[in-house]
Amino acid sequence: xxxxxxxxxxxxxxxxxxxxxxxxxxxxxxxxxxxxxxxxxxxxxxxxxxxxxxxxxxxxxxxxxxxxxxxxxxxxxxxxxxxxxxxxxxxxxxxxxxxxxxxxxxxxxxxxxxxxxxxxxxxxxxxxxxxxxxxxxxxxxxxxxxxxxxxxxxxxxxxxxxxxxxxxxxxxxxxxxxxxxxxxxxxxxxxxxxxxxxxxxxxxxxxxxxxxxxxxxxxxxxxxxxxxxxxxxxxxxxxxxxxxxxxxxxxxxxxxxxxxxxxxxxxxxxxxxxxxxxxxxxxxxxxxxxxxxxxxxxxxxxxxxxxxxxxxxxxxxxxxxxxxxxxxxxxxxxxxxxxxxxxxxxxxxxxxxxxxxxxxxxxxxxxxxxxxxxxxxxxxxxxxxxxxxxxxxxxxxxxxxxxxxxxxxxxxxxxxxxxxxx
Numbered sequence: 247x248x249x250x251x252x253x254x255x256x257x258x259x260x261x262x263x264x265x266x267x268x269x270x271x272x273x274x275x276x277x278x279x280x281x282x283x284x285x286x287x288x289x290x291x292x293x294x295x296x297x298x299x300x301x302x303x304x305x306x307x308x309x310x311x312x313x314x315x316x317x318x319x320x321x322x323x324x325x326x327x328x329x330x331x332x333x334x335x336x337x338x339x340x341x342x343x344x345x346x347x348x349x350x351x352x353x354x355x356x357x358x359x360x361x362x363x364x365x366x367x368x369x370x371x372x373x374x375x376x377x378x379x380x381x382x383x384x385x386x387x388x389x390x391x392x393x394x395x396x397x398x399x400x401x402x403x404x405x406x407x408x409x410x411x412x413x414x415x416x417x418x419x420x421x422x423x424x425x426x427x428x429x430x431x432x433x434x435x436x437x438x439x440x441x442x443x444x445x446x447x448x449x450x451x452x453x454x455x456x457x458x459x460x461x462x463x464x465x466x467x468x469x470x471x472x473x474x475x476x477x478x479x480x481x482x483x484x485x486x487x488x489x490x491x492x493x494x495x496x497x498x499x500x501x502x503x504x505x506x507x508x509x510x511x512x513x514x515x516x517x518x519x520x521x522x523x524x525x526x527x528x529x530x531x532x533x534x535x536x537x538x539x540x541x542x543x544x545x546x547x548x549x550x551x552x553x554x555x556x557x558x559x560x561x562x563x564x565x566x567x568x569x570x571x572x573x574x575x576x577x578x579x580x581x582x583x584x585x586x587x588x589x590x591x592x593x594x595x596x597x598x599x600x601x602x603x604x605x606x607x608x609x610x611x612x613x614x615x616x617x618x619x620x621x622x623x624x625x626x627x628x629x630x631x632x633x634x635x636x637x638x639x640x641x642x643x644x645x646x647x648x649x650x651x652x653x654x655x656x657x658x659x660x661x662x663x664x665x666x667x668x
Contacts, residue, residue: 299326300354302396304377309400313371313407316345319364321379329354329383334362337378337395341370341404349380370491371406371499373545375399405541409504409650414512415657417475417571417596441465476530476567477509478517479540480590482576482583483547487604492646494577494602499544501575501600501650506540516540519566520547521583530567566595574599578630591637598661599634599641600653606646635660 300323307318321334335349345365354360366376377399384391441457444464457465479502486495502518509516510532517530518540526546528539566572572595574587591597610620634641640660642653 300324300329300332300381300383300392300394302379302381302398304379304396304398304400306376306400306402310403310405311368312405313368315404316365316367317402319366319376321362321364322359323352323354323362323381324357324359325354325383326357328356331384333382335380335382336364336366337380338366338376339374341372342366342368342374342376342402368402368404370496371404371545374402374404376402403542403545406500406503406544408507409500411504411508411651411654413651413654413658414505414508415571415573415598415654415661417477417569442468475509475514476517476570477505477514478519478530478566478570478572479505480572480574480576480587481518481520481544481547482574482580483520484580484583485577487577487579487607489607493607494604495547497644497646498575498577498602499547501602501644502544503541504650505573506537510534510537517566517570518543520544521586530570566590570595572597575602576600577602577604578627579604584630587639588634588637591634591639597639598657599639600650600657601631601641601643603643603645 302324303322305320305322307320311317319336321336323332323334325332330353331351332354333349333351336344338344343366345367348364350362352360352362368374378395378397380393380395382391382393441454442465444453444458444466448466452466454465454467481498481502483495483498486493488494506516506518513532515530515532516536518526518528520526520543526543528536528543531539572587572590574597576583576587576599578584578601587597587599605624608620610617631641631643640657642656642660644650644653
């Protein structure tokens with residue numbers, strides 16, 4: 247609690263002192279009479295200015311919302327003494343904003359609690375601590391101001407809004423567990439694969455009667471089974487390009503949340519490797535709990551500059567299971583992340599790269615030398631993309647303003663063409 251004198255106290259004290267000095271200097275008693283009320287007000291008001299003893303309790307309507315959503319915050323106030331005017335300010339961190347008036351002014355009765363409602367909107371994903379309240383009140387005569395800050399911060403998680411994806415990347419290999427992905431192998435399933443002559447042990451329900459009548463012998467349908475896949479999202483958080491409130495990391499996190507949500511809905515196992523200043527990983531798993539684990543891990547993703555070389559070999563082997571599809575989300579700005587993805591390809595992993603383009607966030611400079619350096623930088627990035635393609639890795643550039651579905655379709659087209667060439 248801090249206590250400070252208001253300008254009114256100084257004005258009253260100044261008028262009282264000026265009146266007394268003028269009365270003594272001029273010998274005019276009426277001047278002292280005029281100054282007496284101000285002196286009495288100061289003499290009476292200063293001892294009566296007591297700390298009102300304000301307290302506050304903060305409660306959040308819920309602790310998890312989606313990006314762009316709103317959450318209600320209730321601040322319950324109580325004061326030992328009556329407060330004629332109390333100003334309440336809800337302090338919000340960067341990334342959150344209060345909808346409506348803030349601060350608000352109200353009155354408090356003696357030892358009576360009063361709830362005050364605020365509405366907070368979250369325009370950006372992230373993990374926040376919300377609940378710091380600044381209170382300011384004054385005594386009855388307005389001579390002193392009492393200020394205090396109460397911090398009962400509660401965690402608030404704002405999840406990135408997932409994008410609706412129509413199609414997904416299909417891995418080259420599937421796992422032996424049931425899922426929604428059509429395997430390239432043949433077995434029990436519902437997707438038609440081929441016809442073959444009837445053999446001893448075939449089930450009668452698999453006989454294709456139309457083909458059998460046409461050929462005069464029994465033929466049976468061969469089917470593709472439905473299997474699940476292992477998908478590992480490789481999030482490069484070594485560096486980002488940012489301009490104002492927008493950046494490549496925001497795009498990459500939203501894309502990772504969208505991919506995880508879609509694959510998990512198709513009963514696939516999804517894991518996460520956040521490769522940056524600190525290496526974080528989640529082993530592949532399935533279900534709604536895994537989705538919350540991935541999103542919570544994404545909320546902790548921030549740019550952490552590190553000059554220590556971190557090789558992908560330090561990732562536990564079970565983090566990258568065999569025959570897993572690795573989807574890289576990277577701005578291609580750090581050689582360590584690029585080298586890690588190239589090493590994954592050399593180790594035989596099925597790798598696809600979505601380049602979160604930093605070019606919209608790095609406009610060319612105005613001077614001639616700067617424009618020349620910018621062109622060299624873009625040429626170097628073109629050469630890096632060609633390096634990935636030469637190793638058979640599909641890479642698609644994703645620019646701000648377009649959905650993540652566009653680079654996914656580009657990667658799918660590359661993979662279809664590559665299989666046709668093989």
